[in-house]
Amino acid sequence: MLKFPIFMDAQSTTPVDPRVVEAMIPYFTEKFGHPASRNHSFGWEAENAVDRAREQLAKLIGARDPKEVIFTSGGTESINLAIKGVAEMYREKGNHIVTTAIEQRASLDVCKRLERQGFEVTYVPVRPDGLVEVDAIRQALTDKTILISVMLANNEIGTIQDVAAIGKLAKEKGIIFHADGTQAVGKIPVNVESAGIDLLSCTAHLIYGPKGVGALYVRRKAPRVRIAPLIDGGGHERGMRSGTLPVPLIVGFGRAAELCGEVMAEESARLAKLRDRLQDMILSNVDEAYLNGHPERRLPHNLNISFAYVEGESVLMGLNKESALSSGSACTSSTLEPSYVIGALGASAELAHSSIRFSLHRFTTEEEVEHVGARTIDVVKRLREMSPLYELAKEGVDLKSIRWKAD
């Protein structure tokens, strides 16, 4: 039985796994101690719980030492801490940062702020399939470069970057490498050792954990990475992130990470199969629908399609009584600009306005996929019947030949 609304927006957030909630509950009431209370059992109990979560997360990302995991309030804080922390700590060494044009907003906004403070940032473009060329990163490096910051997998198009090659380049040049793993950790295998990642941003709420907690992996050996804290205080988290640790959230994050590690192989295969079914259904029934991002190197639960001649928000409006999706349309963004990610692929702005992201999750069923696929096809066809662009295109008019009057 289908239950509405169907949630297919799992790259914005995910529901908390009931097993995660179960693990968290005792830490609100009975086991409420402060992990920095060193002199009584409440504190020890809380500290043990936090250490266990650190181990669970370290295991998921292949960290050598659980101490390399620093808990934060989420992905945004982790990214801020990584980039600003390196910028401040290594300022004497250089003022240049290399990143890509399709990083998530948090990364780009941190870089923009640093630019205002005198840093130089190179935003390396990506190929039409969303991959950044490692050579393009290499060419962007200068003797002032102190940090390379690249996302593991993109939040809109799911494209998975070749971080191992980037990590190798960073090691070769002695530059710190931050990977934004918020969309990838827990979904695909990530190993900070084999990929040469020095800093890795993670978040709980995208891996069936609670909102309000994240982590930053900070390498301790080869090289020992140092970062300046954003928040000063009691010196928690090895001085890199002061503030009382939210023990229940951290316990939930740890459990969520553990579960992801256990089910990853099976879950990613299942979701990739459902995603492929959805993709086939849509692409075989709708003409001029274009897959955004790399066809193979992408997250198993991600599908991003641009439907030429229809605007994304209007597609969502036709679906939102029954299902939750997202779009790169300007009308759905807080900035009122169409998706800069789709734009960076070299697609026209029109196709950025027309992009729809389907993101599946642990609890997505085959029935849901069939339903959303069929409804999407209906809605797109209906909207095309009322699209002047579709009409012109069918008449053989080249839309680029028309002199549009932009408002």
Add this chain to the structure above:
Amino acid sequence: MAYSDKVVDHYNNPRNVGSFTKDTPGVGTGLVGAPECGDVMKLQIKVNLDTGVIEDAKFKTFGCGSAIASSSLATEWLKGKTVDEAAKIKNTDIVNELKLPPVKIHCSVLAEDAIKAALADYRDKNASAVAPASSK
């Protein structure tokens, strides 16, 4: 963002979707907006050449739900009005009727532009056609 009931109604049951042949006498066509901005409206009127009354109106819109609703509403309002009356439709009337939020006001502006463009096209095309008829 929640939509007003009227926007939802026009989105689900758009009035007067379609096209007239552009060169039919009495037809005026307005095509405004730009694909890269995410909004394009085509609005057409069919004017009775004897009375100057808009007998029919049609639209096609590429854009968000509010853009579709604004143009759908515009075609409803245009029918039965004279060309001069039609020129008085203001975007604020559309905003009020559809209860558009501030971020969607540009949809109503585009609809007003579409009306003006259709009226101008009608006048351009029929200035010569109408003149001999009235001189008889």
